[in-house]
Amino acid sequence: MDYERDTIAAISTPLGEGGIGIIRISGDDSFNIADRIFVPRKIKPCDMEPRKMYLGDIIDPETKETIDEVLIVKYKAPYTYTREDMVEINSHGGFTVQNRILEIVLSCGARMARPGEFTKRAFLNGRIDLSQAEAVIDVIRAKTERSLKIAQEQLRGGLSEKIREMRHNLIRILAHIEASIDFPEDDIPCFDSETIAGEIKKLKEEMEKILNKSKAGKIVREGLSTVILGRPNVGKSSLLNSLLKEKRAIVTDIPGTTRDVIEEYINIKGIPIKIIDTAGIREATDEVEKIGVRKALESLEKAELVILMFDASDELKKEDIDIAELVKEKYVILVINKIDLPEKIDLEKLEKIFPGKNIIKISALKEEGIEELKEAIYQAVTKNIGSLEEGILITRARHSQAIRKAVEALERGEKALEESIPMEVVAMEVREALEFLGEITGDNVNEDVIKAIFENFCIGK
Numbered sequence: 001m002d003y004e005r006d007t008i009a010a011i012s013t014p015l016g017e018g019g020i021g022i023i024r025i026s027g028d029d030s031f032n033i034a035d036r037i038f039v040p041r042k043i044k045p046c047d048m049e050p051r052k053m054y055l056g057d058i059i060d061p062e063t064k065e066t067i068d069e070v071l072i073v074k075y076k077a078p079y080t081y082t083r084e085d086m087v088e089i090n091s092h093g094g095f096t097v098q099n100r101i102l103e104i105v106l107s108c109g110a111r112m113a114r115p116g117e118f119t120k121r122a123f124l125n126g127r128i129d130l131s132q133a134e135a136v137i138d139v140i141r142a143k144t145e146r147s148l149k150i151a152q153e154q155l156r157g158g159l160s161e162k163i164r165e166m167r168h169n170l171i172r173i174l175a176h177i178e179a180s181i182d183f184p185e186d187d188i189p190c191f192d193s194e195t196i197a198g199e200i201k202k203l204k205e206e207m208e209k210i211l212n213k214s215k216a217g218k219i220v221r222e223g224l225s226t227v228i229l230g231r232p233n234v235g236k237s238s239l240l241n242s243l244l245k246e247k248r249a250i251v252t253d254i255p256g257t258t259r260d261v262i263e264e265y266i267n268i269k270g271i272p273i274k275i276i277d278t279a280g281i282r283e284a285t286d287e288v289e290k291i292g293v294r295k296a297l298e299s300l301e302k303a304e305l306v307i308l309m310f311d312a313s314d315e316l317k318k319e320d321i322d323i324a325e326l327v328k329e330k331y332v333i334l335v336i337n338k339i340d341l342p343e344k345i346d347l348e349k350l351e352k353i354f355p356g357k358n359i360i361k362i363s364a365l366k367e368e369g370i371e372e373l374k375e376a377i378y379q380a381v382t383k384n385i386g387s388l389e390e391g392i393l394i395t396r397a398r399h400s401q402a403i404r405k406a407v408e409a410l411e412r413g414e415k416a417l418e419e420s421i422p423m424e425v426v427a428m429e430v431r432e433a434l435e436f437l438g439e440i441t442g443d444n445v446n447e448d449v450i451k452a453i454f455e456n457f458c459i460g461k
């Protein structure tokens with residue numbers, strides 16, 4: 001796969017007020033551009049040692065106007081992030097100053113980098129594989145220390161190693177199969193179909209074990225989406241606020257206050273939980289509220305966990321029961337709010353609707369029972385996803401799909417073995433499995449997939 005060899009530039013730090021801002025340049029022309037726009041205090045860029053910082057000024061080569069006092073670093077290929085010549089300009093961190101410097105760099109012939117293009121070049125130049133490149137953005141977006149740890153492990157090459165090892169084993173199996181095709185009369189025991197079947201089974205089980213934890217991986221990377229549902233005024237927004245410990249959502253005693261869907265992350269023991277506050281569900285008459293209710297129902301569809309809320313200080317109403325019907329397919333935590341007020345709710349009736357289900361009693365207003373609720377959410381997560389601790393964790397649907405397809409290919413291979421279909425067919429399936437695993441590391445992946453991955457990056461990465 002080839003790529004454009006032009007020189008690219010971007011602001012790699014967030015735009016806005018900051019101590020320092022970094023503008024990055026990568027490509028053959030990087031050092032030339034630096035020479036034209038940097039006036040050193042002591043050493044000219046062409047005489048600068050790589051990876052050393054030098055002080056000087058960025059000037060506009062047209063007007064000779066000084067733009068900023070900066071530190072500049074030169075990186076000589078191939079020992080760089082992209083494996084191309086690179087320059088980093090450490091300017092003051094300000095919107096105008098950084099943009100001005102970028103414009104000057106571009107006017108000297110660099111092209112604005114597309115999202116993820118530096119990392120894409122690191123991948124295309126073979127410094128990192130595709131799963132490591134994906135880990136770069138996962139590190140940046142990690143929501144909890146647990147997410148970060150897993151992303152760092154993947155960036156280090158942990159997943160790549162595992163995939164390489166499994167591919168190596170597949171190649172070994174393939175060699176056995178091919179030997180049995182080429183020399184069928186040689187009755188060497190380790191080449192018989194039973195041994196091959198055993199080897200395939202072992203590898204398939206290993207892949208299945210990884211797949212079993214893919215849900216956990218996805219949750220650690222993306223968060224568990226948890227929707228708070230209930231009829232108007234039960235205290236959904238109050239609960240969101242007390243979980244966040246800030247007044248994020250509007251709370252009033254008017255039923256139908258929340259209309260938009262509000263999403264915020266909380267961290268429960270290192271697991272990111274996306275809490276979604278929604279409009280109270282009822283037969284709305286108001287046009288805006290109707291849209292809110294529709295959005296609430298859409299959130300329910302996508303949610304992995306439902307916090308179903310009832311008002312302890314009020315009777316169970318038809319609306320409550322209708323909502324209970326809606327969540328039947330979901331993992332539900334029952335919450336009774338406003339326990340600081342006299343209890344009016346018919347708990348027995350509620351228990352009948354949800355037999356055997358634990359009910360958590362809280363007061364969102366007085367912040368009582370919130371820790372118990374968090375513990376229940378954590379329990380729901382661990383019940384749902386199992387242990388996070390040991391072994392390799394895959395965090396992306398792209399990875400689990402590839403492994404699933406590899407497992408399916410191996411299953412077809414096993415079936416062919418059982419049915420004594422020619423060994424060539426078995427070999428073909430093993431080769432397929434090999435290719436699917438190669439999608440993860442990018443050894444075998446099409447350009448559209450690569451494009452889609454890097455499009456999701458931020459600019460300057």
Ligand SMILES: Nc1nc2c(c(=O)[nH]1)N(C=O)[C@@H](CNc1ccc(C(=O)N[C@@H](CCC(=O)O)C(=O)O)cc1)CN2
Nearest residue numbers: 012022024073075078079080081082083088127136461
């Ligand atoms: N200023 C700055 N800070 C940064 C980065 C950067 O590019 N610039 N990084 C970027 O995101 C991260 C660091 N990651 C990096 C990874 C590899 C190489 C690199 O040059 N690798 C070469 C040389 C290895 C070596 O000297 O040991 C290589 O692997 O061949 C640079 C940065 C975080 N902080």
Ligand SMILES: Nc1nc2c(ncn2[C@@H]2O[C@H](COP(=O)(O)OP(=O)(O)OP(=O)(O)O)[C@@H](O)[C@H]2O)c(=O)[nH]1
Nearest residue numbers: 232233234235236237238256257258280363364365
């Ligand atoms: N006494 C008491 N009042 C509460 C509690 N939680 C919420 N409230 C009150 O109940 C009213 C409704 O609270 P909200 O959080 O806006 O309820 P909601 O479910 O988001 O309502 P909608 O957005 O209209 O669906 C407000 O007046 C809150 O102060 C609680 O634990 N105890």
Ligand SMILES: [Mg+2]
Nearest residue numbers: 236237257258
């Ligand atoms: Mg609300």
